[in-house]
C-alpha cells in the first residue's frame with residue numbers, strides 16, 4: 001500500500017497530532033510505503049487572480065490561457081501525484097476552529113475540475129479519488145470529539161470530511177487528539193489514549209486490506 005501522510009502541524013517534536021499519526025503508521029502492515037507531505041514546507045503555487053481565472057476557464061471546458069500553462073502543469077502534476085496513493089492520513093491541529101491555512105492552501109491547489117473531481121451532466125459532482133480509505137487525526141486544545149455541545153463549532157473535522165467526500169474519499173476514520181491543553185497528566189493520558197485508538201484503527205485497516 002502506498003500511503004500519503006499530509007502533515008499539517010508546523011511544530012517540532014512538541015506536535016500533538018504528528019506522534020499519533022506516527023503511531024498509526026507504525027502499526028500498519030510492514031510493506032506499507034509512506035510519503036509525507038509536510039504542508040508548511042511545500043512550495044505550493046499561489047492561487048491569485050490570473051490562476052483563478054484560468055480555473056474558471058477550465059471549469060467552462062476552455063483551455064488554460066498561455067501565460068498560466070506552466071503553473072497549471074505544476075498543479076496538474078500535484079493532483080496526479082495525490083491520486084497515485086492508495087490511502088491517506090491527514091494529521092492536523094485545529095486553528096481557530098478550522099484547519100491551518102497551509103493545509104487549506106494544499107486543498108485549494110489539488111481540488112481541480114477534471115483532476116480530482118468532475119461535474120456530471122446533471123450538474124452533480126463526481127469525486128475522482130474514490131474507493132480509498134483516509135484517516136483524519138485532529139488535534140485541538142479544547143475537547144472536540146468528546147463534548148457533543150462543541151461539535152457545532154468543529155469546522156476542522158467537518159471541513160476535512162466534506163472535502164474528502166467531495167473528491168470521492170468516503171471510507172473515513174477519525175482520531176481526535178483532544179484536549180491537548182490542561183493539566184500535564186491529563187494531556188499525557190489523552191496522548192496515550194489517542195495512540196491506542198490509532199493502533200485499533202490501523203489494525204482494522206490491515207484486516208480490511210488483507211480481505212480486499
Ligand SMILES: Cc1cc2nc3c(=O)[nH]c(=O)nc-3n(C[C@H](O)[C@H](O)[C@H](O)COP(=O)(O)O)c2cc1C
Nearest residue numbers: 009015016017093094095096097139140141142180
Ligand atoms: C493559531 C492557533 C489557533 C488555534 N486555534 C484553536 C482552536 O480554535 N480550538 C482549539 O481547541 N485549539 C486551538 N489551537 C490549539 C491547537 O489546536 C492545539 O495546541 C493542538 O494540539 C496543536 O496540534 P499540533 O501540536 O500537532 O500542532 C490553536 C493553536 C494555534 C497555534
